Amino acid sequence: MTGEFIVDGVGLAEGPGGTDLTLLSARQRRGLSECASFMVTAAAAALEDAEILVIDFPIVSGSSLGEIQTAEALCEMRVRGDGRTSPARFRNSVHNTVTGLISIASGSRAPCTSVAAGRATVAVAILEAQLQLKHGAPRVLLVVGDESVPQVFDSALCYPPVAGALLLALAAGQSDQPTLELIRPVETDVQTGPPSNANPCTPMIDIVSSLRHRRTGAVVLPGLDGDTWKLQIGAPRGNA
Amino acid sequence: MVVDPPAPPASLREHDSRALRIALMAMEEVRIPLDRAITKNGCERVGLVLGTSTGGLDRTEVALEARDASGAMPHDYSFLSQHSFGGLLSALGRVAGTRGPAYVVSTACTSSSKALAAALRLINAEVCDAVLVGGADALCHTTLHGFHSLGVLSSQACRPFSTERNGIHIGEGAAWLLLEREGDGPARVSSVGESSDAHSMSAPDPEGRGARLAIESALAGAGIDASSVDFVNAHGTGTVKNDQAEAAAIAESLGVDVPVASTKGMTGHLLGAAGATEAALTVAAVERGVIPPSAGAEPFDSSLGIHLVRTARRATLRRALSLSMAFGGNNTAVLVEAP
Numbered sequence: 001m002t003g004e005f006i007v008d009g010v011g012l013a014e015g016p017g018g019t020d021l022t023l024l025s026a027r028q029r030r031g032l033s034e035c036a037s038f039m040v041t042a043a044a045a046a047l048e049d050a051e052i053l054v055i056d057f058p059i060v061s062g063s064s065l066g067e068i069q070t071a072e073a074l075c076e077m078r079v080r081g082d083g084r085t086s087p088a089r090f091r092n093s094v095h096n097t098v099t100g101l102i103s104i105a106s107g108s109r110a111p112c113t114s115v116a117a118g119r120a121t122v123a124v125a126i127l128e129a130q131l132q133l134k135h136g137a138p139r140v141l142l143v144v145g146d147e148s149v150p151q152v153f154d155s156a157l158c159y160p161p162v163a164g165a166l167l168l169a170l171a172a173g174q175s176d177q178p179t180l181e182l183i184r185p186v187e188t189d190v191q192t193g194p195p196s197n198a199n200p201c202t203p204m205i206d207i208v209s210s211l212r213h214r215r216t217g218a219v220v221l222p223g224l225d226g227d228t229w230k231l232q233i234g235a236p237r238g239n240a
Numbered sequence: 241m242v243v244d245p246p247a248p249p250a251s252l253r254e255h256d257s258r259a260l261r262i263a264l265m266a267m268e269e270v271r272i273p274l275d276r277a278i279t280k281n282g283c284e285r286v287g288l289v290l291g292t293s294t295g296g297l298d299r300t301e302v303a304l305e306a307r308d309a310s311g312a313m314p315h316d317y318s319f320l321s322q323h324s325f326g327g328l329l330s331a332l333g334r335v336a337g338t339r340g341p342a343y344v345v346s347t348a349c350t351s352s353s354k355a356l357a358a359a360l361r362l363i364n365a366e367v368c369d370a371v372l373v374g375g376a377d378a379l380c381h382t383t384l385h386g387f388h389s390l391g392v393l394s395s396q397a398c399r400p401f402s403t404e405r406n407g408i409h410i411g412e413g414a415a416w417l418l419l420e421r422e423g424d425g426p427a428r429v430s431s432v433g434e435s436s437d438a439h440s441m442s443a444p445d446p447e448g449r450g451a452r453l454a455i456e457s458a459l460a461g462a463g464i465d466a467s468s469v470d471f472v473n474a475h476g477t478g479t480v481k482n483d484q485a486e487a488a489a490i491a492e493s494l495g496v497d498v499p500v501a502s503t504k505g506m507t508g509h510l511l512g513a514a515g516a517t518e519a520a521l522t523v524a525a526v527e528r529g530v531i532p533p534s535a536g537a538e539p540f541d542s543s544l545g546i547h548l549v550r551t552a553r554r555a556t557l558r559r560a561l562s563l564s565m566a567f568g569g570n571n572t573a574v575l576v577e578a579p
Binding site: 114118 | 284301304308319320323325330333334344358365381382386388390450453567570
């Protein structure tokens, strides 16, 4: 939709592999949610992959449901508890918790944005990151993730947490890094992403895996209401 | 508080929430120019960006209360359709009739001013020719209790920049703006400056350094200097920390003489809807040549060192800034210019 961009680093957090919260201060790590833990872990891996030590560029986060476990806990405190709310949990209940924590820990005053669009969350988060690059950002850290959903809300949504991160830059001249291009709308007969009761961020597993193994090709991304996006992964343009 | 927002049409009943009802009420106000933009550009070239902080949380709160009374969640409660941002967005997109990229921006109290920034990027990158952009948030127990837990909730209308301020007063509402590449609208959103404080999740940087960066970024984005800003619609929540940080940012970046007002004394703090609502009020100020009063500001806290407008007055406004600040240290400055 807005041209090609390159991937300088990738990170993934899934399964019981443990988390890496070294991006955050010891105080920030206390009481951190599943969502934030996975997204911070993925972000740290992408930064390490790109050998980036200082964050001085925008961060875009994407999450379909954000801090949904914290939202449920706050609701239950009011309904079933003594009516009081934990200020610490309230502070970290916002959709932009992860970007706020990372910017505070890193001392970065660059812009942070957090987006959502149901099953289309991965696609629109990539779009927003790409738009920020076109707008002049030298790099963008994109981190996308969703935690498991409290069963009281919907017992059919029984998925594990997943988060993925990409460190993106505009494609300019030769590079030894793979390229990405986001395309919409796409007419396709292939399965459009994971089933509707799967973690909305599941496509990040395919994207990160393909980039790590230097596989080219298309990853089909579900849209919001039955439409489809495609992320085209291309070979490097040449040796830098 | 919005009084009796009507239920959505039957086809959207599964998405019903107070936030949806309020957002649909406000969308009627832009129906005519929106339809014109869709006809002119095609629905695939018209995007939709919504800023919200709580989405359909109000519906979930009601459902959990019903569960405690009956032992089960209500049969007509749908988490994905009613609570989630995606469900709200899907319903709004169907009513709007847009088919371009659609997403929610959720960055607490800057949500809908960040949505304006995203919409501007969609147009500038030629992904869209027009974008319906707005904000909507309904009153929720969770946010009321949350702000109370932080000790910043006022029981009365908020009084930004007054020595008698005693905290924020939460309201609810929605606002929509239609941004077009080419059009004959009342004003132009020419730039949105964005920054982070890198200071605290819930308190602003006391020196206002992040907010100042957002202002400077907005000016740089439009290629103008500070002296050409005629009015600042401040975030102005009515907390001591906000007033001091924001006043410092304004005085440092724009000088002490630029007229400043906060409209929250009249609207309350609309949280995720505040940015779009205050941008719309800033457009009205520019269009009508009126600086709105900063209601409740008497007695003014003169130690802040800004030029606060306490009664409405006429003025030629060529350029005005609308400022927002949020949890996570998130800051925006929306630059509105006369056409």
